[in-house]
Amino acid sequence: MLTVRAPATSANLGSGFDVFGVALGTPADVIRVERAPETRITVTGAGSQYIPEDPDQNTVGAVADALDAPAHIKIDKGVRPSSGLGSSAASAAGAAVALNALYDRGLSRAELVPIAAKGEALVSGEAHADNVAPSLLGGFTIVTDDDVTQVDTSIPVVACLPETTVSTRDARGVVPESASLEDVVDTVGNAATLTVGMTRNDPDLVGRGMNDSIVTPKRTALIDGYARVHEAALEAGATGVTVSGAGPGVLAVCHERDQNVIAGAMIDAFDAVGIESRAYQTRVGEGARLYRD
């Protein structure tokens, strides 16, 4: 039996749609695997009632197929599905690491990225890798068509999850097909600023680089209370605030000293529109960790 702890992630960070992602210290999925003649999946934990155990419909089933590694796979969900913290990707990344070890496939973490992304294709229709890459590699990741760049960093964040859900498939449906040159120039400038901020571990630069005028405004319309929460987090000291992944989670970047106040302000702002939420006060952290029992 092998066990992997695979972290939640926050994709996009505003200016890096389908490109940027960060691994979070908490929450995480725990995946346990043992060899079996055919793949069988059991799911427990946060939101498990919404997650199919049929291998053809679960992200880990796609990973087991891709690695030709049938197994009994137990998923204990710490990352609630459809909340914007890369729930489906955490399971896929965890299964990729676990099955690679279980069957001695010898693939590197970077080589596992496209394999884990096959699970994302199953649930959202497209194999975007901006959640699986940080869950596998840790830190801040930049995913392009054929490459991944990773930077270790430990920027403090608050991830606030309302009790509502938004499916990635639906949230991809509102992404505009084209953008003005002005908006593209703006976004490139912000993305470059954010990247330098990550390499310097500088929450002010990262926060400044999170603005995006192309995709995020369309997505915020799907999240009840977003404008209030955004404003409240900034007033409480966040250096930048945006939609986490496809939402409805909201990600605030900050200095550690402000985390507690920001978390309270975000929860209160959702509460003011009648929505319960919970906030994770955490940091950008390590990628999936393998334990041999």
Ligand SMILES: Nc1ncnc2c1ncn2[C@@H]1O[C@H](COP(=O)(O)OP(=O)(O)OP(=O)(O)O)[C@@H](O)[C@H]1O
């Ligand atoms: N192992 C799994 N863990 C979580 N969700 C899964 C899994 N396998 C299949 N799913 C399905 O994937 C969907 C959730 O994926 P979705 O991409 O919408 O959310 P997410 O992964 O939490 O979000 P985001 O990518 O925005 O951070 C649900 O319909 C769920 O049933």
Ligand SMILES: N[C@@H](CCO)C(=O)O
């Ligand atoms: N980049 C993806 C992340 C969510 O899975 C999106 O925003 O649709």
